[in-house]
Amino acid sequence: MSEIRKTFAVPPEVTGYFDGKSNAPAFSWLDVWSEEHAYKFTVAKATELDVLTSFRSTISQAIAEGKGFDNWKPMIEKQLSKLGWWGPRMVSDPTGEQPDRMVNFASDRRLKTIFWSNANSARSAGQWERVQRSKKALPYILYVRTTSGDPRPEHLGWVGIILPVDHPFWQTHWPPNGWLCKCQVRQISGREAQQLLGREPEDGGILYRDSAPDLGPDIQHRNRRTGEVTMVPPGIDPGWHTNPGLSRASTLIRNLETRLEVAAPEDATKVLTELWEDPYLRLAPRLPQKVWLPAGHNAKLAEELGAKSPVISITSETIAERIDRHKMSVEDFAILPKILSEAPILPDLAGKPGVRTLVIKIGRAFWRSFVTRSSTGYLRVNSLHQKTGDELRRQLQRSDIEWPFED
Numbered sequence: 001m002s003e004i005r006k007t008f009a010v011p012p013e014v015t016g017y018f019d020g021k022s023n024a025p026a027f028s029w030l031d032v033w034s035e036e037h038a039y040k041f042t043v044a045k046a047t048e049l050d051v052l053t054s055f056r057s058t059i060s061q062a063i064a065e066g067k068g069f070d071n072w073k074p075m076i077e078k079q080l081s082k083l084g085w086w087g088p089r090m091v092s093d094p095t096g097e098q099p100d101r102m103v104n105f106a107s108d109r110r111l112k113t114i115f116w117s118n119a120n121s122a123r124s125a126g127q128w129e130r131v132q133r134s135k136k137a138l139p140y141i142l143y144v145r146t147t148s149g150d151p152r153p154e155h156l157g158w159v160g161i162i163l164p165v166d167h168p169f170w171q172t173h174w175p176p177n178g179w180l181c182k183c184q185v186r187q188i189s190g191r192e193a194q195q196l197l198g199r200e201p202e203d204g205g206i207l208y209r210d211s212a213p214d215l216g217p218d219i220q221h222r223n224r225r226t227g228e229v230t231m232v233p234p235g236i237d238p239g240w241h242t243n244p245g246l247s248r249a250s251t252l253i254r255n256l257e258t259r260l261e262v263a264a265p266e267d268a269t270k271v272l273t274e275l276w277e278d279p280y281l282r283l284a285p286r287l288p289q290k291v292w293l294p295a296g297h298n299a300k301l302a303e304e305l306g307a308k309s310p311v312i313s314i315t316s317e318t319i320a321e322r323i324d325r326h327k328m329s330v331e332d333f334a335i336l337p338k339i340l341s342e343a344p345i346l347p348d349l350a351g352k353p354g355v356r357t358l359v360i361k362i363g364r365a366f367w368r369s370f371v372t373r374s375s376t377g378y379l380r381v382n383s384l385h386q387k388t389g390d391e392l393r394r395q396l397q398r399s400d401i402e403w404p405f406e407d
Contacts, residue, residue, distance in 0.1 A: 014126035015064050017244070018118065025052050027093045027101075029239070030225035043114055045091045045103040054079035059118050069115050073108075080105055097225070113179070120176050121244045128174060128245025131187050135165040140193040141185050143173070145206070148182040154235025155183050157213065160206040162193050169212045171243050178237035268297035268310075272337035291316040295333070295381050296340025304345065305354060305373040312340050312371055314381040322384060333384060335362060339369055340381070344404040349395060359392060361405055366392045 024031075024040035025047045046052040058079060062072040080086040088104045104110065131141070143161040145151075155177060163169050165187070175183040188196075196208040218231035221238040232241045272294060296312035314336065322328045339360050348355035354373045359366065366387045372380050387395075393403055 010064055010066050011126045011130065013129040013245075014122045015060070017125040017129075018063055018122040019060055021056075023049060023052050023056060025049055025094075027091065027095065027098065028225050030223050041118075045101065045105075047091060047094055050083055051080070051085050051105075054083065054085075055114065059115060062115070063119055063122055069112055072115055073111060076111065077106070116180060124175060124243075125245035127185075128243060131165055132245075134187065138187040138189050139165055140188050140190065141165055141167075141170060142188050142193075142196070142208075144184045144186050146181070146183045152178065152181070152235065155181065157235075158183075160196075160208045161213065162188070162197060162208060162210050163212060167212065171246060172233050172236065172241050174243040174246070176240060177235070178240050181237075181240070269337045269341045272297065273334070276334040276337065293319070295336040296379075297337070298340055298345075298379075301340075301345055301356060301371060302379060305356065305371075305379065306377070307373050307379045308377040309379070312379040312381055318382060328384075332386075335367065336369070336381065336384065338362070339367055339384075340371070343367075343369070346396070346401050346404065347399070349399045349401070351399070357401070359396075359404065361389075368392060368395075 018041075021041040024042040026042040026044060027047055029042070029044040031042065041052070041056050043052055043055045046055060055076065058072060058075040062068075062075065077086055085105055087106050088102055090100050091103050092100050131138075140162050141164075143158045145159045146155055158173065161169070170185075175181060175185060177183055193210070197210055199208060201207045215234050218233055221230050221232050222228070223230065230238065230241070232238050275294070292313045292315055294311050295314045297310050298312060299310040301307070301312070302310040314333070319330065319333055322333075323330065339358055339362075343358035343360035346357040346359065348370070349357055356371050358369045358371060361367075366389055368383075368385045368387050369381055370383050372382055374380050396403060
């Protein structure tokens with residue numbers, strides 16, 4: 001990763017992606033696979049937590065300060081020397097599946113691979129987050145020629161492809177697309193897309209086209225550590241066939257469900273509050289597919305409505321609708337964990353038996369939300385509104401519901 005000029009601040013999406021990961025000590029790079037890298041930090045053979053923490057803290061500092069490999073190397077050398085890990089060491093496989101192996105974290109080649117993969121996946125994820133924010137004005141992505149002196153032929157074949165931001169091609173072909181891949185993409189306007197697509201290619205020049213290439217069948221890859229079988233598009237190194245930013249936004253949600261269902265109420269609310277502070281969760285309303293987002297945890301409400309789980313979810317479509325039609329922000333929805341865990345549970349304003357009204361006062365603002373038990377037995381949030389005290393009081397009075405706040 002090249003140096004970032006000090007006059008430019010590192011985008012918070014880049015630092016947020018990296019710092020939002022949890023440590024995952026591992027013997028092999030195959031132990032943490034594919035989309036798992038979006039929320040787990042690992043370094044092959046760094047099986048001891050203090051060693052892994054040294055890598056994570058120094059890489060985090062380097063990313064935040066815009067430092068490249070040459071500036072990061074003295075930082076990690078200092079930390080690993082203190083731990084006695086600078087130089088060759090024998091490492092044992094905690095699973096016992098493989099024999100002890102020699103590792104040398106002082107090797108420039110190993111260090112460059114570690115730094116490159118983490119810094120560039122963070123940059124890639126940050127770019128995806130920014131693209132999702134600005135896709136209304138710049139709705140297309142252009143695959144740009146690599147800066148590598150020895151480019152992969154397959155990657156050169158993708159140069160000049162212009163496709164909408166949410167085209168499935170970018171789910172698997174968002175750079176980097178392999179170890180040390182230097183390919184890039186650029187977000188462009190509809191006007192520029194038309195201009196480029198209408199341009200006749202010069203002899204040996206770039207051919208711009210607006211269709212995904214016929215790549216042929218995916219290639220089967222078996223993870224020799226886990227046995228997991230993954231289908232990887234031709235030309236992409238196994239493990240690099242996912243979009244880091246998209247994976248982060250999707251897996252953040254999937255990995256919380258079981259954890260939340262068994263959590264104590266106070267722990268669940270804390271976890272959910274942290275989740276909604278993660279910048280990558282805020283991609284969800286902009287994703288093309290419908291996503292269920294865990295928004296609250298209330299065992300009493302689940303018991304009252306006969307729900308299967310105390311976890312309360314909201315759809316990305318609901319959030320997007322509130323943002324577009326009612327000029328709300330994603331940040332407004334970050335108060336949902338508090339509302340859904342602390343607000344008084346009142347009857348539905350329209351008298352529906354499978355619905356409850358939750359109202360709460362936060363500062364001087366009153367918030368109202370409805371929670372419904374779905375036909376499948378799960379709790380769903382289907383609205384969030386900010387109301388004045390007078391508006392809310394009149395609504396409750398019309399439904400013969402007692403005012404729950406002290407005057």
